[in-house]
Amino acid sequence: MILDLFNYWIVVILMMVGLFIIVARGNLVKKIIGLNIFQTSVFVFYISVGKVQGGSAPILSDSIEVYSNPLPHVLILTAIVVGVATTALGLALVIRIKEAYGSVEEDELQVIDNQ
Amino acid sequence: MLMVTAVAIAWTRHLFSAVMLASIYGLVSASFFVAMDAVDVAFTEAAVGAGISPLLMLVTLRMVGAKEATSHNHPYAALIIVAVVGVLLLLGEQDLPAFGSADAPAHGHVAPHYLQESAAEIGIPNVVTSVLASYRAFDTLGEVAVIFTAGIGVMALLFSDTPVHLRNLPNTSRSTMEDQVIPRVVGKILIPPIMLFALYVQFHGEYGPGGGFQAGVIFASAVIVYVMLFGLDAAMQVVSVSWLRFLAACGLLLYGAVGVVCLLAGKNFLDYNALLPDHIAAQHLGILVIELGVGVTVACVVMLLFFAFVGRIPHLPDHEARDG
Amino acid sequence: MLIHLPILQVIIPLLGAPLCLMVKGSRFVWGFTLLVSLLASMISVALLWQVEANGTLSYALGGWQAPIGIEYRIDILSAYLLLIVSCMSTIVLLGGYRSIEKEIPVSNQSYFYVAYLLCLAGLLGIVAAGDAFNVFVFLEISSLASYILIGLGKDRRALWASFQYLIVGTIGATFILIGVGYLYIMTGTLNMVDLAQRIPSVSESTTVLVAFAFLIVGVCLKLAMFPLHVWLPNAYAFAPSIVTAFLAASATKVAVYLLFRFSFGVFGIELTESILPLHEVFIGLGLAGVFAASLVAVFQQNIKRLFAYSSVAQIGYMIVGYGLDSVAGSMASLLHLFNHALMKASLFMALAAVVYRLGSVQLKDLAGLASVMPWTAAAIVIGGLSLVGVPLTVGFVSKWYLVLAALEQDLWWVALLLVVGSLLAIVYVWRIVEQMYFAPSTSGDQSDGTREAPIGLLTALWILVIANIYFGIDTRLPVGVAELAAEHIFGGRL
Structure with a gap:
């Protein structure tokens, strides 16, 4: 039972680590990295869903009987792109924040804004 | 492996190592995807998770500094939130079908249709490409729009007000590699094959893993290598920003135009069967053209992203070249 | 076709977005964007009519x-939302040219319009x-663009x-x-319909x-539902004025739509009702949102921020309607969606005009505004009255239905709290009115060149203001559609 869902356990731990970084760390770049981990864990989750025991990559061929499920792969391809788009935009904002505030630490930004 | 890297990322305070670890994390997850039969996804994740994202992060670090402050913001609040989410996730997993079992509901219903019918309906071996570019082509149009949006955003944020240092000081973001002959020669030799490989990936997506997105990234990486070796200005002389911007828009439009042509031919949006009388050929044509649209937009946007980020590095003579 | x-x-x-990138000259870009948005609203009208x-x-x-x-899949609920979003976008754009011209640097204007269309x-x-x-x-396209x-x-x-916002979103x-x-x-x-058929078995x-x-x-994070609203006030307060007007009138509304769609359309009423004490939770959170956000709003000095908090409060009303979990409650909630879009669009447009002339939205700078910008000030007053829920404005209509829906289930305390919540709105609206009409102008005389907002802005603003009153008196259109939509959500599954 435990082993059956081993992949999913990993996913949960990865998600928690990612989320923890986002919330607990004040550095904005670190937050983006956390966001990446969080998103990737979801990718791992979807791809694990798509795996069929004994199956092979969904590229049709006469010699293969069982394929893994292609649909999660498609969805995750899209999601990866969405993820990188978010990362790029987030980092661009980080750069602008650094230029405007001189800092990329959350608590310092808070202090500057409250002045 | 994934876990170890992730925890290490959470642990380290040095952002440079965090980014490096993130890159390794991307690579490890890509190999995991291969093990899970998701070759297309692995290809993309390797390009994105171990390629573009860390690269952009490094360039960002170059500007914002690689040291993280030591203050914890709200670790307890974080722990509580994380714990709640974790418990929820675990609850959700109780009733999941066992990993890999072929009779899970996810593998019934829609998915078998793709596996069994796509040969007859689309006629290309790579089922992932069939689903991506035909059955769910509209998602992919959305995906291209997302990447286009990111390009617009980064340009709006980084290009706009002040590439002052670029204007005032020509030959600024010059690479220190310039004096080194061997990398330059090796680079020059490498760039054309990378581009060729990109084209191969672009048009081979129907048969094996690959397609517009991956090809676009690879093509852009060739240009990125060029920037690293010869400096940003030299690269910008070869490919100008306004052209890239124009082409990025064209890629998205090309994709949309295929859909509109289908509309005008009396079929539904993105119904390629309207393009040619023979439906297999029509599907081929449709997929080929939209993949081209994807490739063009992705390549241009990735280059633009890179240019925008690197162009923002304030030039200080005593600084070494970028970390990447 | x-x-x-x-x-x-x-x-x-x-x-239209990539095409927009190729158009040169800020006036043309604006015209092009407006045209696209106008086309979209015409289509939405046609769709509503078809549905x-x-x-x-x-x-x-x-x-x-x-x-x-x-x-x-366009049902009556989606058609209704499409209409709200595209029409609001068109009106806001119509009045937005001068404000955007002033607030966004020239080099960024074309990116701005592209992002707007996206x-x-x-x-x-x-x-x-x-x-x-x-x-x-x-969702990601719209989020990245916002x-x-x-x-x-x-x-x-x-x-x-x-x-x-990026992190939370x-x-x-x-x-x-x-x-x-x-x-x-x-x-x-x-597929949602397919999901709805298959979920009951599992x-x-x-x-x-x-x-x-x-x-x-996830949806509630996007929705800025109390207590997940922390990102919203700053985002609304510091965004360009036109963006605030557009997002306030559309983005949160779409999130409310998703809430209805997922819970009633996908999971189905029976399931949604059987899970947890969902009612009570949402009614409770909605009311808490109304009170907490209104109280914070009372103490704001920045008016844009003030109205942003008031948005959080108004979302609270919609959540209460959702939590009531009845045809009447949903209908009130959907009606408030439309009405709130009208009020907030007009208020934020008015603030766009204020920013355009004064360059500030601090409460103290508004002193004596009524004498220099009478039309704008009047618009703020009417929008504010609508927010409070004074009869003959749209705000009254939706709150009326909401209170009725609460009474229908004998939740008299909910009804009472809703009315008391509106009293808080009186307090913060009054602070602005007092400042505009009764405080002496700080700049002494009007020689500093402050005058009424440009005509384009005023036109769009007053279209919205008149709509605020018109739909407050002639309630057939929104009430009719909201009623149909609410019945559709419930009827389809019961």
Whole structure:
């Protein structure tokens, strides 16, 4: 039972680590990295869903009987792109924040804004 | 492996190592995807998770500094939130079908249709490409729009007000590699094959893993290598920003135009069967053209992203070249 | 071409965006954007009319029938939302030219309009989609575009606000993705109608419940439902004025739509009702939102921020309506959606005019505004009255129905609290009115050149203000459609 869902356990731990970084760390770049981990864990989750025991990559061929499920792969391809788009935009904002505030630490930004 | 890297990322305070670890994390997850039969996804994740994202992060670090402050913001609040989410996730997993079992509901219903019918309906071996570019082509149009949006955003944020240092000081973001002959020669030799490989990936997506997105990234990486070796200005002389911007828009439009042509031919949006009388050929044509649209937009946007980020590095003579 | 309207609704702005990048000259870009938005609103009117006449429309993208392909599905609820979003976008744009010209640097204006169109396309796409994953994709288009729009604000705090929104928004979107993933595992499909048919057979599994939880929390993050609203006030306060007007009138409304769609359309009434004490939780959180946010609003000095908090409070009313979980409650909530879009669009447009002339939205700088900008000041007053819920304005109508819906279930204390909540709105609206009409102008005389806002802005503003009053008196259109939509959501499943 435990082993059956081993992949999913990993996913949960990865998600928690990612989320923890986002919330607990004040550095904005670190937050983006956390966001990446969080998103990737979801990718791992979807791809694990798509795996069929004994199956092979969904590229049709006469010699293969069982394929893994292609649909999660498609969805995750899209999601990866969405993820990188978010990362790029987030980092661009980080750069602008650094230029405007001189800092990329959350608590310092808070202090500057409250002045 | 994934876990170890992730925890290490959470642990380290040095952002440079965090980014490096993130890159390794991307690579490890890509190999995991291969093990899970998701070759297309692995290809993309390797390009994105171990390629573009860390690269952009490094360039960002170059500007914002690689040291993280030591203050914890709200670790307890974080722990509580994380714990709640974790418990929820675990609850959700109780009733999941066992990993890999072929009779899970996810593998019934829609998915078998793709596996069994796509040969007859689309006629290309790579089922992932069939689903991506035909059955769910509209998602992919959305995906291209997302990447286009990111390009617009980064340009709006980084290009706009002040590439002052670029204007005032020509030959600024010059690479220190310039004096080194061997990398330059090796680079020059490498760039054309990378581009060729990109084209191969672009048009081979129907048969094996690959397609517009991956090809676009690879093509852009060739240009990125060029920037690293010869400096940003030299690269910008070869490919100008306004052209890239124009082409990025064209890629998205090309994709949309295929859909509109289908509309005008009396079929539904993105119904390629309207393009040619023979439906297999029509599907081929449709997929080929939209993949081209994807490739063009992705390549241009990735280059633009890179240019925008690197162009923002304030030039200080005593600084070494970028970390990447 | 009529059968293609559902897709045209979305692809016109979506493809308009890259085209917009090629148009040169800020006036042309603006004209082009306005044209695209106008086309979208005309299509939405046609769609609403079609749906009212013929019932739900379904459109198979790529010619692949659902659930194999992606389906667009326009029922009365989506048509209603499409109408709100596209019309608000058009009116806001109509008046926005001068304000955008002033607040956005020239080099960024074309990016601004492109992002605006992408945001519009994303929002319309969310509403039109009948496929859970497609919702996620378009949600991300609109979110990314709105991060850009907010980040273009003049104040540097706009950047920080945008970043915070990006983090929260992405977590929300990823939650939605997790929820969709769980649902896919349990049912093997992504199509909403298909999901709705298949979920009942697996509804006793905890996985479905958790999927529900993730979807709802994800949507509520986007919705800025109290207590997940922290990102909203700063984002609204520091975004360019026109962006605030547009987002306030559309983005949160679409999130409310998603809440209704997922809980009633996908999971179905029975399931939604059987899970947890969902009613009480949402009514409680909604009311808490009304009070907490209104109280904070009372103490704000920045008026844009003040109205942003008031938005959080007004979202609270919609959540209460949702939590009542009845036809009447949903109808009131949907009606408030429309009415709140009208009020907030007009208030934020008025603030755009204030920013245009005064360059500030601090309460103290508004002293004596009524004498220099009488039309704008009057618009703020009417918008404010509508917010409070004075009879003859739209605000009254929706609150009236909401109170009725609460009384219908004998929840007299909810009704009472709703009315008391409105009293708080009186307090913060009065502070502004007092400052505008009764405080002596700080600048002494009017020699500093402050005068009434440009005519374009005023026109759009007053279209909205008049709509505020018109639909407050002649309530047939919104009430009729909201009623149909509420009955549709409930009727379809019961």
